Amino acid sequence: MAECCDACAACLPVLHTLQITHNRLQSAADVDHLVYCTNIGVLDLSHNQLDDPVILDVFKRMKSLVGCSAKCKIN
Numbered sequence: 001m002a003e004c005c006d007a008c009a010a011c012l013p014v015l016h017t018l019q020i021t022h023n024r025l026q027s028a029a030d031v032d033h034l035v036y037c038t039n040i041g042v043l044d045l046s047h048n049q050l051d052d053p054v055i056l057d058v059f060k061r062m063k064s065l066v067g068c069s070a071k072c073k074i075n
Contacts, residue, residue, distance in 0.1 A: 008020055020045060038064060039064050042067045044068070
């Protein structure tokens with residue numbers, strides 16, 4: 001899988017639902033690679049430590065995203 005690309009998420013073109021809860025994710029950089037999973041429609045980021053307002057830009061770039069579950073501490 002390492003030969004696929006730097007953002008190995010692109011190797012998962014048929015991924016529609018992703019649950020990555022309880023992983024201590026904090027910033028947009030932690031999830032930015034998900035924009036390469038072009039078919040993700042449902043994303044669960046519950047129980048992480050997301051506090052970076054730029055993460056909203058990541059979600060906007062995910063064109064297939066129709067549902068996202070995340071509790072963010074964005075000021």
